[in-house]
Amino acid sequence: MPNVITSDASPTPVIRIEGVRKDYTMGDNIVHALRGVDLTAERGEMLAIMGASGSGKSTLMNMLGCLDTPTSGSYWLDGIRVDGLNRNQLADLRNEKLGFVFQGFNLLARTSALDNVELPLLYDRAGRWKNTKELAAEALRRVGLDDRLDHQPSELSGGQQQRVAIARALVTAPTLLLADEPTGNLDSHMTVEIMSLFQELNDQGITIVMVTHEPDVAQYCKRVVEVRDGRIKRDHPVEDRHNAAADLRQLLATEPEEEEDPGIMVEETV
Amino acid sequence: MKSSVLIRVAGESIKKNKMRTLLTMLGIVIGVGAVIIMVAVGQGAQRGIANQINALGTNLLVITAGASNTSGVSQGAQAFNRLTIDDAEKLKREGTLFAGVTPVVMTRVQVLAGGTNWRTTINGVSTDWQTVRDWQTSSGDFFTDNDLRGMRKVALIGQTVADNLFPGVDPVGSQIQIRNEPFDIVGVLAKKGQNAVGQDQDDIVVMPYTTAQTRLSGNTRIWQILVSATSQQDITAAQQEAAAIMRESHKIGDGDDDFTVRNQTEIANAAQGTTKIMTWLLASIASVSLIVGGIGIMNIMLVSVTERTREIGIRMAIGARGSDVLTQFLVESIVMSVLGGAVGLVVGVGGASLVARFTGWSTEVPIAAVALAIGFSAAVGVFFGFYPARKAAALDPIQALRYE
Numbered sequence: 001m002p003n004v005i006t007s008d009a010s011p012t013p014v015i016r017i018e019g020v021r022k023d024y025t026m027g028d029n030i031v032h033a034l035r036g037v038d039l040t041a042e043r044g045e046m047l048a049i050m051g052a053s054g055s056g057k058s059t060l061m062n063m064l065g066c067l068d069t070p071t072s073g074s075y076w077l078d079g080i081r082v083d084g085l086n087r088n089q090l091a092d093l094r095n096e097k098l099g100f101v102f103q104g105f106n107l108l109a110r111t112s113a114l115d116n117v118e119l120p121l122l123y124d125r126a127g128r129w130k131n132t133k134e135l136a137a138e139a140l141r142r143v144g145l146d147d148r149l150d151h152q153p154s155e156l157s158g159g160q161q162q163r164v165a166i167a168r169a170l171v172t173a174p175t176l177l178l179a180d181e182p183t184g185n186l187d188s189h190m191t192v193e194i195m196s197l198f199q200e201l202n203d204q205g206i207t208i209v210m211v212t213h214e215p216d217v218a219q220y221c222k223r224v225v226e227v228r229d230g231r232i233k234r235d236h237p238v239e240d241r242h243n244a245a246a247d248l249r250q251l252l253a254t255e256p257e258e259e260e261d262p263g264i265m266v267e268e269t270v
Numbered sequence: 271m272k273s274s275v276l277i278r279v280a281g282e283s284i285k286k287n288k289m290r291t292l293l294t295m296l297g298i299v300i301g302v303g304a305v306i307i308m309v310a311v312g313q314g315a316q317r318g319i320a321n322q323i324n325a326l327g328t329n330l331l332v333i334t335a336g337a338s339n340t341s342g343v344s345q346g347a348q349a350f351n352r353l354t355i356d357d358a359e360k361l362k363r364e365g366t367l368f369a370g371v372t373p374v375v376m377t378r379v380q381v382l383a384g385g386t387n388w389r390t391t392i393n394g395v396s397t398d399w400q401t402v403r404d405w406q407t408s409s410g411d412f413f414t415d416n417d418l419r420g421m422r423k424v425a426l427i428g429q430t431v432a433d434n435l436f437p438g439v440d441p442v443g444s445q446i447q448i449r450n451e452p453f454d455i456v457g458v459l460a461k462k463g464q465n466a467v468g469q470d471q472d473d474i475v476v477m478p479y480t481t482a483q484t485r486l487s488g489n490t491r492i493w494q495i496l497v498s499a500t501s502q503q504d505i506t507a508a509q510q511e512a513a514a515i516m517r518e519s520h521k522i523g524d525g526d527d528d529f530t531v532r533n534q535t536e537i538a539n540a541a542q543g544t545t546k547i548m549t550w551l552l553a554s555i556a557s558v559s560l561i562v563g564g565i566g567i568m569n570i571m572l573v574s575v576t577e578r579t580r581e582i583g584i585r586m587a588i589g590a591r592g593s594d595v596l597t598q599f600l601v602e603s604i605v606m607s608v609l610g611g612a613v614g615l616v617v618g619v620g621g622a623s624l625v626a627r628f629t630g631w632s633t634e635v636p637i638a639a640v641a642l643a644i645g646f647s648a649a650v651g652v653f654f655g656f657y658p659a660r661k662a663a664a665l666d667p668i669q670a671l672r673y674e
Contacts, residue, residue, distance in 0.1 A: 095589020
C-alpha cells in the first residue's frame with residue numbers, strides 16, 4: 001500500500017505544510033480561512049484538493065501557489081521556507097518553482113499562443129533561459145498544439161486555451177504544477193482531454209496539485225485531500241483511479257456521430 | 271525583464287489600442303508642437319533684432335554726452351552737452367583699436383525738391399561714417415574729405431527721402447533745398463529698412479558735419495560720436511580706450527565721466543531682453559498644453575491599469591515582480607510620450623516654417639529647443655506614468671486574478 005503521507009525517510013518533499021493558519025479581517029470580523037493545516041506532497045504525486053466553496057481550499061491553493069503567506073505555521077516548497085518571504089522573493093519563487101493553470105485559462109488576450117507561453121521565461125531573473133521562443137514552441141508541442149503557435153486565445157477553443165495555459169505552466173520546468181479548477185470552464189469531453197494531458201505529464205514525473213469540486217475529476221488523480229471549515233477532513237489515495245486516455249478513446253468512439261449533426265439535436269430538444 | 275523585451279511589450283500593447291494611443295499622443299504632439307513653434311517664432315524675432323542691430327554698423331560704439339552719474343549725483347544723460355569736434359579728432363588720432371570715428375550732428379529740417387517737400391533728419395558726419403555704419407550707396411558716391419574740408423553743400427539721401435522727393439528718378443546730380451540753400455545730391459544710400467525700435471533708417475539726409483554746423487545748426491555741438499572697433503573681439507578694449515581718450519580730452523578723472531560709451535551689445539541686449547521675455551512667455555503658455563497632454567497620458571494609463579488588472583495578476587502569478595510591472599507601464603507611457611514628442615517635433619518644425627511663410631516673420635528652431643522638447647516629453651511620460659504604474663505594481667496578485 002503506497003502511503004504517501006509524511007515520510008521522514010523520503011528526500012525533500014515538494015510541499016510540506018505544518019500548522020498553517022490563515023485569518024482574514026473583513027470589517028470587524030476575523031475570518032479563519034485555514035485553522036491549522038498539515039500537508040505533505042512528495043515528488044510525482046497527483047493530488048486533488050476537494051471541498052465546497054468557503055471550505056478554505058482556495059486559500060490553501062493561494063498559499064501553496066506562493067500568492068499568499070500564512071498568518072502562522074510553516075510552508076516549505078521544495079525545501080525552501082516560504083512563510084516570511086517578501087513580495088519579490090515570492091514572485092521569484094513562483095517563477096522558478098511553480099506552474100499555474102487556472103479555471104479561466106488566464107491567457108493574455110490578443111497575444112499569440114507562443115508569446116503567452118514564452119512569458120514566464122522572460123520574467124526569469126537568474127537568466128536560465130536562452131532561445132525562449134524555441135522553448136515555448138517545444139512546450140506547445142508537448143501539449144499537442146504545435147500547429148497553433150501563432151493563434152491568439154480568441155482563435156482557440158476552451159480546451160486548446162487550457163492547453164496553452166498548461167504549456168505556459170510547463171515551460172519553466174517547474175517543481176510543482178498547480179491547477180485551480182482546471183476543467184471548470186470545459187465541457188465533459190474537453191475535461192477528459194485535459195485530464196488525460198495531466199495524467200500524461202504526471203507519468204513523465206511532474207508533480208501536480210489541483211483544486212476541484214468535481215469528484216469525476218478527482219478520480220483521475222492519485223490522492224484526494226478533502227477540506228472543510230479550514231481543516232483537512234480526509235486525506236486518502238484514490239481507489240479505482242480512472243485512466244483519462246482510455247475514457248477519451250471511449251468518448252471518441254461514441255460521441256462524434258452526435259456532434260457531427262447538431263441539427264438533429266436541436267430538433268430533439270425543441 | 272530585458273529592456274528590449276520591455277519595449278516590445280509596450281509597443282504591442284500600444285498597437286492593441288491604436289485609436290486610444292493616437293488620441294493620447296495627440297495631446298503631447300500638440301504640446302511639443304506648440305512649444306517649438308513659439309520658441310521658433312521668438313528665436314526668429316531675436317535673431318531678426320540682432321541682425322538689425324548689426325545693420326547699425328559693425329562693432330559700433332556710441333559716445334554720447336552726459337553720464338548717468340557725476341560725482342555721485344545722477345544728472346541723467348544729455349545733462350551736459352560737452353562733445354566736441356576735438357574729441358572726435360583726438361579719438362581718430364590716438365585710437366589704436368578703431369576702424370573709424372565720426373562725429374554726428376543732427377537736425378530735423380524740411381527738405382524741398384521741385385514742388386514737394388519732406389521733413390527728415392540731417393546727419394552731419396565725417397567720411398568715416400560710411401565705414402562705421404557699414405552703409406553702401408545704391409547710386410552715386412559718398413562725399414569726400416575735400417567736401418568735408420571745404421564745407422561743401424553736398425548731401426546723400428536715404429531711400430525713403432529719395433522715394434518721396436524724386437519718385438522714379440535717380441536723384442544723383444539733382445539738388446535739394448534746405449533752409450533756402452541748395453545742396454547737390456552726390457549719392458543715394460542703400461535701403462536698410464527699419465531699425466530695432468521700428469524707426470525708418472532710410473529717412474535720412476547725410477552731409478559733411480562741417481557743412482551741417484555752419485549752414486544749418488549754427489553751433490559746434492555734437493550729438494554723438496560713433497566709433498567702430500577693428501573687430502568684434504576688441505569691442506570691450508576699444509570701449510575702454512575710447513573712454514580713456516575722452517577723459518584725457520575732457521581732462522577729468524576716472525569717476526567723473528561726463529560722457530557715456532555704449533557698445534552695440536548693450537543696445538542689443540536691451541532690445542533682445544524684451545523679445546526673450548516674450549519668447550519665454552509664449553513657450554510657457556505652450557507648455558501648459560504639454561502638461562495637459564501629460565494628464566491625458568496619466569488618465570489613459572489609469573484606465574489601462576484598471577482594464578488590465580487581470581493581465582497584471584497573470585504576469586505576477588507567473589513570476590513578475592512589482593518592479594517588472596511598474597517598469598512595463600512606465601515604459602509604455604514613456605514610449606507614448608516620446609513618440610508623441612517626436613511627432614510634435616515634426617509638427618513644430620513644419621508649423622514654424624509655415625508661420626514663416628505666411629507671416630513673413632523669420633523663425634528659427636534651436637537645437638536646444640528640440641532636445642528640450644524631447645526630454646520634456648519623456649519627463650512627462652515618467653512623471654504622469656509613474657502614479658498609474660505604481661498603482662499597477664502594488665496590486666495584490668490574488669485580487670488581480672479574480673478581477674473581472
